[in-house]
Amino acid sequence: MARHLITSAIPYINGIKHLGNLVGSQLPADLYARYLRGRGNEVMFLCATDEHGTPAELAAAKAGLPVAEFCARMHEVQSDIASRFGLSFDHFGRSSSDRNRGLTQHFAQKLAENGLIAEVEERQVYSVDDGRFLPDRYIEGTCPNCGYDKARGDQCENCTKQLDPTDLIDPRSAISGSTNLEVRTTKHLYLRQSVLKEEISAWIDSKTDWPILTTSIARKWLNDGDGLRDRGITRDLDWGVPVPGLPGKVFYVWFDAPIEYIACAAELADATGQDDAFWRRWWRTDEGAHDVTYTQFMGKDNVPFHTLSFPATLIGSGEPWKMVDYIKSFNYLTYDGGQFSTSQGRGVFMDQALSILPADYWRWWLLSHAPEGSDAEFTWDNFQQSVNKDLADVLGNFVSRITKFARSKFGETVPQGGAWTERETALAAALTERLRAYEDFMDHREVRKAASELRAIWVLGNEYLQSAAPWATFKTDPQAAAMQVRLGLNLIRLYAILSAPFIPFAAQTLREAMGADAEWPDDVTAALTTLSPGHAFAVPENLFAKITDEQREEWQERFKGVRD
Ligand SMILES: Nc1ncnc2c1ncn2[C@@H]1O[C@H](COP(=O)(O)OP(=O)(O)OP(=O)(O)O)[C@@H](O)[C@H]1O
Numbered sequence: 032m033a034r035h036l037i038t039s040a041i042p043y044i045n046g047i048k049h050l051g052n053l054v055g056s057q058l059p060a061d062l063y064a065r066y067l068r069g070r071g072n073e074v075m076f077l078c079a080t081d082e083h084g085t086p087a088e089l090a091a092a093k094a095g096l097p098v099a100e101f102c103a104r105m106h107e108v109q110s111d112i113a114s115r116f117g118l119s120f121d122h123f124g125r126s127s128s129d130r131n132r133g134l135t136q137h138f139a140q141k142l143a144e145n146g147l148i149a150e151v152e153e154r155q156v157y158s159v160d161d162g163r164f165l166p167d168r169y170i171e172g173t174c175p176n177c178g179y180d181k182a183r184g185d186q187c188e189n190c191t192k193q194l195d196p197t198d199l200i201d202p203r204s205a206i207s208g209s210t211n212l213e214v215r216t217t218k219h220l221y222l223r224q225s226v227l228k229e230e231i232s233a234w235i236d237s238k239t240d241w242p243i244l245t246t247s248i249a250r251k252w253l254n255d256g257d258g259l260r261d262r263g264i265t266r267d268l269d270w271g272v273p274v275p276g277l278p279g280k281v282f283y284v285w286f287d288a289p290i291e292y293i294a295c296a297a298e299l300a301d302a303t304g305q306d307d308a309f310w311r312r313w314w315r316t317d318e319g320a321h322d323v324t325y326t327q328f329m330g331k332d333n334v335p336f337h338t339l340s341f342p343a344t345l346i347g348s349g350e351p352w353k354m355v356d357y358i359k360s361f362n363y364l365t366y367d368g369g370q371f372s373t374s375q376g377r378g379v380f381m382d383q384a385l386s387i388l389p390a391d392y393w394r395w396w397l398l399s400h401a402p403e404g405s406d407a408e409f410t411w412d413n414f415q416q417s418v419n420k421d422l423a424d425v426l427g428n429f430v431s432r433i434t435k436f437a438r439s440k441f442g443e444t445v446p447q448g449g450a451w452t453e454r455e456t457a458l459a460a461a462l463t464e465r466l467r468a469y470e471d472f473m474d475h476r477e478v479r480k481a482a483s484e485l486r487a488i489w490v491l492g493n494e495y496l497q498s499a500a501p502w503a504t505f506k507t508d509p510q511a512a513a514m515q516v517r518l519g520l521n522l523i524r525l526y527a528i529l530s531a532p533f534i535p536f537a538a539q540t541l542r543e544a545m546g547a548d549a550e551w552p553d554d555v556t557a558a559l560t561t562l563s564p565g566h567a568f569a570v571p572e573n574l575f576a577k578i579t580d581e582q583r584e585e586w587q588e589r590f591k592g593v594r595d
């Protein structure tokens with residue numbers, strides 16, 4: 032039994048996540064966690080809400096709530112939707128927790144002791160009327176590059192140029208609209224990443240098995256221009272982790288967010304009444320984490336922070352923290368010809384998705400079309416086809432035919448009689464080959480390829496049923512038909528176990544209907560004879576309903592605009 036630590040990029044708190052966020056982080060992480068648990072490994076699967084930063088403050092202001100209360104409410108909302116999607120976190124934490132505050136301050140302190148923090152005098156825009164500095168999105172104005180008049184302090188959304196607040200022409204406060212602004216000097220902390228460049232470079236070079244998407248993004252930022260640059264890690268805000276010794280300042284959200292991966296495990300310990308040793312054995316290589324394999328999941332825009340900044344924090348601390356072993360990154364899922372966007376409300380959001388279909392339909396489509404090699408597009412046509420074919424015609428149909436036929440001819444117990452022929456031996460051999468390929472792809476976090484092996488495993492069952500045709504066999508040789516049905520019922524049990532990482536809810540229904548255990552099949556032949564004659568089963572209710580053309584058209588229409 033191996034030990035696996037798994038983290039998903041932590042979803043930002045400002046709203047309900049869309050299907051792109053889901054497939055780019057939490058869902059594949061859940062797939063991997065479920066698979067590893069299914070194979071008997073010890074798994075710690077962590078996720079949390081990312082609660083600091085200016086967008087949270089602005090969203091709270093828009094909702095008319097104090098930011099702490101807004102975050103507490105949104106955390107509950109996200110947590111509820113996550114569990115309805117079957118995301119099996121061992122803990123869903125909060126980056127605003129006391130644990131994260133403590134750890135973030137701890138890391139800053141260690142970095143300072145090691146000479147990796149610089150104090151820099153900076154020129155920042157101050158709003159006299161609002162009585163505060165205006166970092167990042169708190170300031171708007173005209174873009175010096177393209178002339179767009181709603182450019183923000185950190186970036187122009189029109190031409191995508193990265194900006195500093197002092198670059199803006201005719202700047203105004205995003206809070207009050209006031210133009211009574213002045214530039215003041217203020218002190219900020221910088222993380223001296225440039226000092227660690229060689230060490231981080233060598234570390235990335237040692238990761239020869241990582242996806243190209245991950246290493247290419249890391250190398251681009253390591254080597255672009257002047258190379259790895261020092262970064263400001265503090266902001267003039269109230270909401271965030273306070274910076275000791277610098278009143279009125281908090282750490283930048285991207286400094287404390289990845290530290291929450293660690294804090295989250297500590298939050299779990301607190302929530303379950305366990306001591307610090309409980310979480311430190313996952314995170315400290317000197318306290319038990321030396322044998323842990325750590326995998327992170329995220330969309331491509333998060334890669335620089337996980338390959339450079341967060342490793343700089345951990346390495347720079349000089350302490351033996353567990354470093355990531357594998358970073359699985361994803362390209363983008365696009366929506367019917369455009370981008371998903373939380374701020375513009377474009378696409379399908381997790382709550383909306385569940386209001387029209389159960390989680391497994393989405394899980395299956397998203398994972399089997401995960402944007403691994405390139406961006407992938409969600410279209411309603413493709414969704415309908417894939418659900419109807421894979422889930423309804425292949426898996427659902429197989430289950431329904433076998434169980435209904437079995438019940439009608441032999442009653443609701445596994446029938447007795449008959450012996451395997453060459454057809455069954457050949458099926459077991461074909462299944463074994465597919466199963467080993469499936470395991471191999473899952474072990475390598477190859478999501479799409481694993482999905483297509485699983486589909487092929489389902490197809491083998493249908494082909495067997497087609498060629499064995501127990502309904503015809505029954506007329507001439509009822510004993511042989513009994514054997515075929517027995518095999519079919521055992522196949523359903525096998526499918527329940529193998530499919531659980533992708534479609535956990537349907538898998539559970541199948542397992543309960545078969546009155547079966549969940550033991551991973553090492554030997555397929557043994558697995559296909561696990562349910563013995565006399566074992567009771569039930570006919571599961573229609574497992575998957577097909578998506579009709581009317582439904583597809585209605586949803587296409589309903590989700591084509593933007594959400595309020
Ligand atoms: N269209 C997408 N396809 C795949 N992954 C995505 C997509 N958009 C965001 N992600 C990933 O989703 C995860 C959670 O993102 P986060 O909550 O920070 O939202 P975000 O990146 O601000 O996206 P948005 O602005 O659309 O809400 C991150 O790992 C991010 O890389």
Ligand SMILES: [Zn+2]
Binds near residue numbers: 175177179188
């Ligand atoms: Zn611009």
